[in-house]
Amino acid sequence: MSELRPFIAGLPKAELHVHHVGSASPRIVAELAARHPDSQVPTDPEALVDYFVFTDFAHFIDVYLSVVDLVRTPEDVRLLTFEVARDMARQNIRYAELTVTPFSSTRRGIDEKAFMDAIEDARRAAEKELGVVLRWIFDIPGEAGLEAAEETCRLAVDLRPEGLVGFGLGGPEIGVPRPQFKPYFDRARAAGLHSVPHAGETTGPQTVWDALTELGAERIGHGTSSVRDERLLAHLAEHRIPLEVCPTSNIATRAVAAMDEHPLRKMVEAGVLVSVNSDDPPMFGTDLNTEYEVAARLLELDARGVADLAKQAVEASFLDFAGKSRIAAEIDAYTAAWLAR
Numbered sequence: 001m002s003e004l005r006p007f008i009a010g011l012p013k014a015e016l017h018v019h020h021v022g023s024a025s026p027r028i029v030a031e032l033a034a035r036h037p038d039s040q041v042p043t044d045p046e047a048l049v050d051y052f053v054f055t056d057f058a059h060f061i062d063v064y065l066s067v068v069d070l071v072r073t074p075e076d077v078r079l080l081t082f083e084v085a086r087d088m089a090r091q092n093i094r095y096a097e098l099t100v101t102p103f104s105s106t107r108r109g110i111d112e113k114a115f116m117d118a119i120e121d122a123r124r125a126a127e128k129e130l131g132v133v134l135r136w137i138f139d140i141p142g143e144a145g146l147e148a149a150e151e152t153c154r155l156a157v158d159l160r161p162e163g164l165v166g167f168g169l170g171g172p173e174i175g176v177p178r179p180q181f182k183p184y185f186d187r188a189r190a191a192g193l194h195s196v197p198h199a200g201e202t203t204g205p206q207t208v209w210d211a212l213t214e215l216g217a218e219r220i221g222h223g224t225s226s227v228r229d230e231r232l233l234a235h236l237a238e239h240r241i242p243l244e245v246c247p248t249s250n251i252a253t254r255a256v257a258a259m260d261e262h263p264l265r266k267m268v269e270a271g272v273l274v275s276v277n278s279d280d281p282p283m284f285g286t287d288l289n290t291e292y293e294v295a296a297r298l299l300e301l302d303a304r305g306v307a308d309l310a311k312q313a314v315e316a317s318f319l320d321f322a323g324k325s326r327i328a329a330e331i332d333a334y335t336a337a338w339l340a341r
Ligand SMILES: [Zn+2]
Pocket: 017, 019, 170, 198, 221, 279
């Protein structure tokens, strides 16, 4: 534990790359597993810790989907969403753009309107009771192909819940080329949604270029391999296209071999705007505070540097100017008080 831990814990933060189901803590997963005993997922929180150790990215996807399978009713959805927000509030996360995969739930027979009502109900309750502002990014589960893309796009554009701000693409990259999803991103963008696909996590920089040129990406999920292409790094920096960096996730999925080899520092040195994120925190045995500690070590930051990093995430968010200013001012006030103590 670093000496920055208490500073980071109290620091007001925004999180931009964190998955809805992937944020389910062992307690919540155990509760859901107990409600659905036919699933393969352990019902004991301690056994879940072992269950969440992955041999490779494909194994991670398998485990992730087994947890997705536990969310079967609108009440499961509401409970999960509100509990995720509770964990965020405990970390002083003020604002989060939560990546939600509605296709996984509607395909399992949850009524689409009931699903939207469940997340919106949880969103309003989280803001009112916990002080956490949630927004949604609906993502296409890439492994489910174009059928999932069509359905996700329809749900996003036609049912568009109030909290929806972005349209994404997750799941495996290998064997799932980004350009095939262009028509769906075109439709979502025409409807005013921001484009935020995952790219360059487990494949090379060409996937990031594809996300930019074909999908109109305004932010890149991971983009880890961007550092292998100087021209791409320069492009991201020049056009202020942020990378959503999730260090512990990259190690857990073996996207990066070791933390000391993590490319975060190279991204920052190239002038790329970055946000620090936890991705699927309980599955990776982490949380956002821990990711800030990791980033502080990789970038050799002091408290002021960590505060600047937190402000980069606010800047990279889809909040409006007033919303960004409000959280940035909170970060400044907190940091000034901390340094003056
Ligand atoms: Zn992700």
